[in-house]
Structure formats: structure tokens, C-alpha cells
Amino acid sequence: MTEPLTIPIGQRAARCPFAPVAELYDAQKDDELSRVKVPSPMLGEFDAVVVTRYEDVKNVLADDRLRMGGSMPYQPGNLLSYDGPEHTRLRRMLTASFTTKRARELRPSIETVVGSALDALEEAGPGADLVQVFSTPIPTLVICELLGVPYSDREGFQRRTALALDFGQSREVQMEKAAEMMAYMAGLVAQHRENPGDNVLGRVVRDFGDQLSDEELAGIGNMLLIAGHETIANTLSASVALLLQHPEQLAAVRDDPSVTDSAVEELLRYTAPATILPRQAAGTICVRDQEIKEGEHVVASVLAANRDPGATDGTAGDAGDFKDLDSLDVRRPPQRHLTFGFGPHQCLGQQLARMELRVAVPALLTRFPTLRSAVPHDELEYRTNALVFGVNALPVTW
């Protein structure tokens, strides 16, 4: 038997940071499931079965015998720490705040936030870092307003989040930053207990406060704050970096508003910022005909699955949409990528994320029609050793 590969959690191909490592393409072709070693600062290095095919990833993420518990440290209130009925109970308390309708209602305020970020970019002038001036402030301001978190506190929570999710940091630093985030949120929860605001945190306290401990409420707030700004900020930066490297695709998004929705889905498919999703088997299960034993870890490679040439959407005759998946095609009919996961833990904030991207990307390209990278593309530093993939800085000019 061959030695399991070691795959750092966010690892991507050396030749292109948007592509999976070659070993994952090989694993996808192999009928036998591959075993990998996953270095994780939180859990230490662990062995896992890696699933890379579109159908396998869907099946694994939908299987309730594959649990979150054990695959990451327990955090009260964080939906990613719960399984089964307990998870359903908590998730139901939040779903009304994150529907498609709610995202649509937020569009005008997202447009205002994006407008201010564009003004700030103009003011900063050519050479400005898009990550700092555009991609980070937009989702941060939106989630602060939505949750009821003061925007003036952003510097502290952005810094703590980045460190808590950075696998280059020691476990001690990560745990310390996570604890600081919880302490910060506990203060806000106490204020909402006293005087619930007209926002998501206030609503949860008002409607479910008697069923939740302060710790759970702080955990819910923390999860939404972190997921709500870090993921979108990275997706937005990575998406713009990608478009700047594909000028003809960029022009299509800039010049044809009818392309916006398919472009956003394609950018989500291609960037797949949550590169792998971990689970642990709570019983013996089978993926295709192969057994995964109780206690074994499984990691689902969303990035590889999003490019699986064997994928179909289950509708006969539709396989054409799933062709040539290594290339970026913003006009590709929107397809079922797995960037937001699948099954019970599928991203709660996906409609909000889509809306922010649909507003921000075309607005940026229309306001700055000659936008381009201020540094050669191969000098950009990507965030490949973190829970969420992105680009560290994106200096732009126009």
C-alpha cells in the first residue's frame, strides 16, 4: 500500500492557485478512494479519506452519519459544532434572517455600502490595495449592520479573525484569538439581553433568548460575524484577481449586465474559498462500494469536485454544462457547484453572499472600466494556508 499523501488544508496547485493540487486530480480518476494526511494546527495532523468526485462529495456531505463533531474543536452556538436534531434546532432559529427574500430586501443597503467603497477606492487612487479598501469593508459593514455589531470595532475583530483562521499560527495563538472573539461577543450579547436591537442578534435574543445560554448566543454571533465578513472578503478579492487575469471574461461581466448572475456562480465555482470540508464517521459507511470505518476522518475537496469532468446534474442531456471545467467561463449556464457545501450544513449565508457579489463585482468594473493589477500577476501572494482561500493584497490601477 502506498504512503498517504500529505495535503495541507488549503493547498492548491503551484502553477495556478485557483486549481487543486495535481494529486487531487489523480485521486479523482482513481476508482479507489485515496487516504491523505491533513496537517491541522487545531487538531494536529490527522489521517483522512479524501473525496474528490462531485457525486461523492455531495453524498458525503448529505450523509448524517458523517459528523462535524470530532472534525473541529467544539464551540457552543457555532452550527459547525453540531449534528442531528441539535443542529436543526439551532439552525431553525436563524434561517428566517438569511432567506433569498431577505437578501433581496438588503440590496439597496448593499448598493449604498458598495458605492461608499468605490468612492474610497477612487480617493485612495491608483496603487490602492483592493483587499483593504474594497473587498474587506463591504462585507464587514453589511454583516455589522445586519447583526448589530458596531462597525467601529472592526479593526479588532478583523485582526483576531484573520489570526484565528491562519494555519501558519500556532494552536495557542489560534485558541487565544478565538477566546478573545468569544469575550468580545459576550459583551455585545449582554447589551442585547438588556435592550434587544432591531437586527439579527437582537431578534435571536428576543425570540429564543430563553432557550439559549449566553455562551451559545455569543457563539452564534461570533460564527455569523466571522463567516459573514471573512468568506465574502476573500471571495471578492480572489474573484477580482481572477478576472484581471482573464480580460475577455472581465469585459463580458463589465459590459453585459445579463451575465452577472452566471458570472457570480462561475466565480464561486472557480475560487471555492472553503477548499476542503472535514467530517468524521459516526458509524461504518460506504462511499461507492468502499468502506469508511467508524471514527475515520473524511475530507471533501470542494475545489476538486467543482472541476469534476464526470459530474452531471442528474438530468439526461445536460452534461454539456459540465464540460471543460478547468477553464473560467462567466457565460457558462449556472451549475450546481459545491462552494457553499451541501446537505444539512450547507451555507446559511449563501443568498447574502451571492447578493453582495452580484452588486459589488459589476459595480467595480463599471466604475473603473480600465481596472488592472498594479503588479505582475505572478507576484500576487495567495492565502493558501488558511481555512478560507484568498489573496493577501491586490494593488490595482486604472
Ligand code: HEM
Ligand atoms: C462566498 C462566501 C461564502 C462561502 C464560500 C461560504 C462557504 C460555506 C461552506 C462551504 C459551508 C459549509 C461548511 C461545511 O459543510 O463544513 C458554510 C457554512 C456556513 N456559512 Fe457560509 N460561506 C460564505 C458566506 C457566508 C455568509 C455571508 C454567512 C453569514 C452571514 C455564512 C454563514 C455560514 C454558516 C452559519 C454556516 C454553517 C451552517 C451550518 O452548519 O448549518 N456564510 N459556508
